[in-house]
Amino acid sequence: MLLPFTSASNNVEIVLKTGLGNKGKMKPVIKTLWWEKGKLYIIDQSLLPDREKIVELKNVRDVWSAIHNLSIRGAPAIGCVAAYGIALSAVKARVKRPSDFIRIIEKDIEYLATSRPTAYNLFFALERIARVLKISGNASVEQLRELIIKEANAIYGEDLECCYRIGVNGASLIKNGMNVLTHCNAGGLATSGLGTALSVFFVAKDQGKRFHVFADETRPILQGARLTAWELKKTGIPYTLICDSMAGYLMKQGKINLIITGADRIAKNGDTANKIGTYSLAVLANYHKIDFYIAAPFSTFDPKIKTGSEIPVEERDADEVRTVRGVRISPKDAPVYNPAFDVTPARLIRGFITERGIIYKHKKF
Amino acid sequence: MLLPFTSASNNVEIVLKTGLGNKGKMKPVIKTLWWEKGKLYIIDQSLLPDREKIVELKNVRDVWSAIHNLSIRGAPAIGCVAAYGIALSAVKARVKRPSDFIRIIEKDIEYLATSRPTAYNLFFALERIARVLKISGNASVEQLRELIIKEANAIYGEDLECCYRIGVNGASLIKNGMNVLTHCNAGGLATSGLGTALSVFFVAKDQGKRFHVFADETRPILQGARLTAWELKKTGIPYTLICDSMAGYLMKQGKINLIITGADRIAKNGDTANKIGTYSLAVLANYHKIDFYIAAPFSTFDPKIKTGSEIPVEERDADEVRTVRGVRISPKDAPVYNPAFDVTPARLIRGFITERGIIYKHKKF
Numbered sequence: 001m002l003l004p005f006t007s008a009s010n011n012v013e014i015v016l017k018t019g020l021g022n023k024g025k026m027k028p029v030i031k032t033l034w035w036e037k038g039k040l041y042i043i044d045q046s047l048l049p050d051r052e053k054i055v056e057l058k059n060v061r062d063v064w065s066a067i068h069n070l071s072i073r074g075a076p077a078i079g080c081v082a083a084y085g086i087a088l089s090a091v092k093a094r095v096k097r098p099s100d101f102i103r104i105i106e107k108d109i110e111y112l113a114t115s116r117p118t119a120y121n122l123f124f125a126l127e128r129i130a131r132v133l134k135i136s137g138n139a140s141v142e143q144l145r146e147l148i149i150k151e152a153n154a155i156y157g158e159d160l161e162c163c164y165r166i167g168v169n170g171a172s173l174i175k176n177g178m179n180v181l182t183h184c185n186a187g188g189l190a191t192s193g194l195g196t197a198l199s200v201f202f203v204a205k206d207q208g209k210r211f212h213v214f215a216d217e218t219r220p221i222l223q224g225a226r227l228t229a230w231e232l233k234k235t236g237i238p239y240t241l242i243c244d245s246m247a248g249y250l251m252k253q254g255k256i257n258l259i260i261t262g263a264d265r266i267a268k269n270g271d272t273a274n275k276i277g278t279y280s281l282a283v284l285a286n287y288h289k290i291d292f293y294i295a296a297p298f299s300t301f302d303p304k305i306k307t308g309s310e311i312p313v314e315e316r317d318a319d320e321v322r323t324v325r326g327v328r329i330s331p332k333d334a335p336v337y338n339p340a341f342d343v344t345p346a347r348l349i350r351g352f353i354t355e356r357g358i359i360y361k362h363k364k365f
Numbered sequence: 366m367l368l369p370f371t372s373a374s375n376n377v378e379i380v381l382k383t384g385l386g387n388k389g390k391m392k393p394v395i396k397t398l399w400w401e402k403g404k405l406y407i408i409d410q411s412l413l414p415d416r417e418k419i420v421e422l423k424n425v426r427d428v429w430s431a432i433h434n435l436s437i438r439g440a441p442a443i444g445c446v447a448a449y450g451i452a453l454s455a456v457k458a459r460v461k462r463p464s465d466f467i468r469i470i471e472k473d474i475e476y477l478a479t480s481r482p483t484a485y486n487l488f489f490a491l492e493r494i495a496r497v498l499k500i501s502g503n504a505s506v507e508q509l510r511e512l513i514i515k516e517a518n519a520i521y522g523e524d525l526e527c528c529y530r531i532g533v534n535g536a537s538l539i540k541n542g543m544n545v546l547t548h549c550n551a552g553g554l555a556t557s558g559l560g561t562a563l564s565v566f567f568v569a570k571d572q573g574k575r576f577h578v579f580a581d582e583t584r585p586i587l588q589g590a591r592l593t594a595w596e597l598k599k600t601g602i603p604y605t606l607i608c609d610s611m612a613g614y615l616m617k618q619g620k621i622n623l624i625i626t627g628a629d630r631i632a633k634n635g636d637t638a639n640k641i642g643t644y645s646l647a648v649l650a651n652y653h654k655i656d657f658y659i660a661a662p663f664s665t666f667d668p669k670i671k672t673g674s675e676i677p678v679e680e681r682d683a684d685e686v687r688t689v690r691g692v693r694i695s696p697k698d699a700p701v702y703n704p705a706f707d708v709t710p711a712r713l714i715r716g717f718i719t720e721r722g723i724i725y726k727h728k729k730f
Contacts, residue, residue, distance in 0.1 A: 049696040214702075217686070217694070219584065219608040225687075225695040233696050241699045243584040243686055244610040245642030249707035252644060277610030279617060280649060287648045321582070321608055322590075324689040329582070330590040331414040331598050334606045337579075342614035 026164040028193020029202045030231055033072060033081050035152070038091045040084045044071045045189055049230040057081075060089050060108045067115035067122070074190025076159045079121030082112050083152035086129045090148040093141075101141045102133050105148070125155050156192050162297045163194035165355035170200030170260065170295055171207055172358075178211040178257045181247060184275035185223035186262025186295060187231045196295040197260045198231055200353065205237055213239040214256065216247060218275060220320040220338065244277050251288040259285050260353070263296040270346025270361050271308025272296075276339050282348035294344075295353040308343035316340045391529040393558020394567045395596055398437060398446050400517070403456045405449045409436045410554055414595040422446075425454050425473045432480035432487070439555025441524045444486030447477050448517035451494045455513040458506075466506045467498050470513070490520050521557050527662045528559035530720035535565030535625065535660055536572055537723075543576040543622045546612060549640035550588035551627025551660060552596045561660040562625045563596055565718065570602055578604040579621065581612060583640060585685040585703065609642050616653040624650050625718070628661040635711025635726050636673025637661075641704050647713035659709075660718040673708035681705045 028034075033042045044053045046069060055071065057063045063085030066072050072081050089108040095101050109126045116122055132151045136144055174180065186197035194202060201213060213232055218224035225241055232239040242250065250256050259281055265273040272278075272294050285292040305311060318336035322328060330336075352359040393399075398407045409418045411434060420436065422428045428450030431437050437446050454473040460466050474491045481487055497516045501509055539545065551562035559567060566578060578597055583589035590606055597604040607615065615621050624646055630638045637643075637659050650657040670676060683701035687693060695701075717724040 050693070216610075217584070219582070219610060222694050225699075229695050229699050233699065239700065240702050241686060241695055242702050243641070244608070245581075245584060245645055246702065246704065246707075248645030248648055249641060249704060250702070252707070276608070276614060280610055280613030280645065283613055283649055283652045284645060287652065321606060325692045325694060327690045327692045328415070329587050329690060330594050330606055334590070334594050334598070335604060337605050337607050337611065337615070339611065339614060342611075342617070 026160055028160060028188060029199075029235055030188025030193045030195075032074075032077050032189050032191065032193045033084065035084050035087065035149075035156070038088075040081070040088055042066060042072050042081060043189075045073055045227070046071050048189075049226055049233075057085065057088070059092060060085050060112060063088065064112055064115045067112075067119075074185075075119055075121040076163075076191040077189065078116060078119050079125035080152075080156045080159060080192050082115070082122050083125040083129055083155040085112055086126065087149045087152040090145045093145075096141065098139065098141055098144060101144055105133060105144075106130065128155060159192040160194060162355045163191050163196060163199045164203070166196050166295055166297065166353055167194060167199030167203030169355070169358055170197075170293070170353040171204040171209070173258060173260075173291075173293065173353075174200065174204040174209050174211050175257075176210050179214060179255055180211060181214045181216070181250070181256045181259045181281070182228060183216040183224065183244075183259075183261045183278055183281055184218045185227040185231070187228055189227050189231060190262075195231075196262045196297065196353075198228065200260055200295055201232070201237055202235060205235065211238075213237055214247070214250060215239055215241050216244045216277065216281075217241060218277060219244055220324075222324070223275070244280075247281055248284045251284055251290060256285075256288075256290055259290060259292045260295050261293075263294045263300050264341055265305070265311055266294070266296060266301045266352070267305040267308050267311060267346075268301070268303055269307050270349060270352070271311070272344045272346070272349060273308065273311045273313070273341050274344065276342050279342040279344045279348075282344040286348050291350040292348060293351050293353055293358075294349055297355055308345060311343055313342065314340040391525055393525060393553060394564075394600055395553025395558045395560075397439075397442050397554050397556065397558045398449065400449050400452065400514075400521070403453075405446070405453055407431060407437050407446060408554075410438060410592070411436050413554075414591055414598075422450070422453070424457060425450050425477060428453065429477055429480045432477075432484075439550075440484055440486040441528075441556040442554065443481060443484050444490035445517075445521045445524060445557050447480070447487050448490040448494055448520040450477055451491065452514045452517040455510045458510075461506065463504065463506055463509060466509055470498060470509075471495065493520060524557040525559060527720045528556050528561060528564045529568070531561050531660055531662065531718055532559060532564030532568035534720070534723055535562075535658070535718040536569040536574070538623060538625075538656075538658065538718075539565065539569040539574050539576050540622075541575045544579060544620055545576055546579045546581070546615070546621045546624045546646070547593060548581040548589065548609075548624075548626045548643055548646055549583045550592040550596070552593055554592050554596060555627075560596075561627045561662065561718075563593065565625055565660055566597070566602055567600060570600065576603075578602055579612070579615060580604055580606050581609045581642065581646075582606060583642060584609055585689075587689070588640070609645075612646060613649045616649055616655060621650075621653075621655055624655060624657045625660050626658075628659045628665050629706055630670070630676055631659070631661060631666045631717070632670040632673050632676060632711075633666070633668055634672050635714060635717070636676070637709045637711070637714060638673065638676045638678070638706050639709065641707050644707040644709045644713075647709045651713050656715040657713060658716050658718055658723075659714055662720055673710060676708055678707070679705040
């Protein structure tokens with residue numbers, strides 16, 4: 001098994017958990033998207049937390065719009081909904097000849113790939129479906145249809161299992177009475193329904209542990225206030241919402257025992273890109289001797305990137321800072337710096353909670 | 366001269382600046398409030414930065430409402446406007462007998478004191494005016510009127526001079542090409558028109574120095590985005606607005622050379638209460654070896670308070686976090702922690718920029 005860091009240094013300690021116990025518990029906690037009797041449903045995330053609107057996506061055009069308009073967001077969730085979008089095409093395609101069927105599906109795959117131009121999981125999921133068509137020999141339309149639905153279910157199921165394993169592994173860190181801080185939304189909504197950092201909380205709660213979560217609101221887009229707070233409320237996990245600037249003062253008062261965030265991309269040496277503000281939390285955690293963990297699947301480790309300095313940081317539109325949910329908060333045309341994420345050096349990260357176990361690269365405080 | 370810290374420890378280094386040079390430069394940069402030919406004007410801060418509306422306060426009731434509705438805020442600015450409010454009463458009081466005049470003024474002093482129940486500068490300014498009446502012997506109504514206006518002018522002028530001296534002393538820290546970070550609004554709007562931390566920038570600019578300011582937006586009330594950004598724009602000082610969570614990442618990239626914030630209250634040992642988020646900045650500055658200064662008048666040092674642990678931290682309404690300028694950003698009734706400020710230990714503060722000089726308590730990094 002190839003693990004990150006194995007070639008990087010000699011002070012790597014890997015704690016592998018084996019066995020999942022009860023596989024039956026592997027169900028989504030948050031109903032982000034689901035496939036039921038040939039129909040595809042999502043919760044419209046663009047309306048959260050004000051309204052919980054379930055939407056049926058009736059065809060591939062609906063799926064394209066849902067991804068494009070951010071009704072569904074989060075890389076793994078986009079991958080899943082795109083795969084099911086093609087499954088929808090397969091169900092709807094009323095043709096007899098396999099070649100006609102394949103032409104329709106391939107056109108729809110091409111079309112869906114244009115919904116979010118930079119979403120890695122989107123392309124990956126669509127390629128997996130395309131591959132099914134390529135290796136299916138002279139299958140009938142009915143057989144192709146079944147194979148596509150099966151592949152979409154596999155993509156969804158694998159994400160769910162991956163998230164669940166992250167949750168089980170991370171839950172070992174949660175002790176009764178703990179206060180845990182998280183940033184942004186590494187939650188069920190971003191995935192098939194369990195999340196990464198939040199999966200740890202969901203599994204810990206399922207294990208009967210008593211703990212409290214502090215959720216950073218996460219300016220500028222407020223994923224913490226809008227989505228994480230909603231997921232915690234929905235699942236009955238006691239939580240408190242704070243502004244990003246309050247986390248350090250909570251740590252000073254001894255009110256934070258553990259920090260877990262997600263990750264956008266992890267370099268070979270463990271340097272981690274995640275939502276802007278993560279780096280500050282890691283420095284503050286270091287100063288207060290609080291363990292700071294990253295929860296992320298193996299697929300987030302990018303072996304092509306050696307250190308964090310090679311990770312490009314996207315700067316986003318100034319109006320994200322100048323406004324909040326459409327309301328202006330600053331002088332018009334105020335000059336703005338708006339990096340979408342920052343890079344936390346590996347030395348500030350206590351460990352990486354993955355689906356295969358917790359990877360420790362550095363000594364405990 | 367009694368200085369803070371003189372009895373506290375033996376490693377105190379006090380750098381006193383003497384002489385102001387050009388006293389003629391001591392004029393407000395921001396027209397927060399002004400008294401002109403017996404009339405009182407303010408800029409309505411509750412409408413900033415969207416609208417710059419000048420309002421004439423025509424009587425003591427207008428002054429009460431302006432303070433109460435936050436059209437004018439910031440402790441020194443409230444003190445000044447209250448003093449001029451009583452000057453307005455003195456101008457308007459159409460009575461012949463000194464005893465009748467004094468009764469009217471005393472009633473108005475009592476009334477204005479109810480506009481913001483916890484504003485120390487408000488009471489202090491009103492007491493100074495009341496004292497003028499008490500020590501004025503058998504002065505005529507005309508003489509009393511003149512004495513009150515003179516005292517109001519003195520309160521305003523002293524604040525302006527204090528701010529200017531802070532600015533002159535602090536400007537010695539600003540070098541060409543520097544990037545300076547500030548938090549919240551320690552600006553002209555909170556005072557007679559120069560501010561504390563921002564006075565440093567105004568004076569440095571007046572001295573021809575080239576530098577750049579990064580302004581934290583300062584959730585939850587966004588004084589940085591709304592007021593500091595407006596003051597910097599208004600005075601032509603190059604600036605960039607950022608979310609609070611971005612400051613640490615800027616420091617990591619070497620983009621911050623100096624940090625200056627204001628203070629709400631300073632304990633005898635130098636521990637400093639200021640707007641929530643200040644403590645995190647101080648820890649981040651420490652980690653990145655960036656000098657972190659507090660700019661505040663001597664009146665902010667509270668000799669009755671030994672250390673920061675004795676400073677009570679006000680927790681404010683949860684809706685300040687749940688909403689931004691009236692727009693909800695979280696689930697309704699989300700549990701919230703909303704401390705109005707935090708306490709930064711003296712060991713993280715490089716120095717205190719006061720009207721009498723810069724006080725250094727700790728060694729340079």
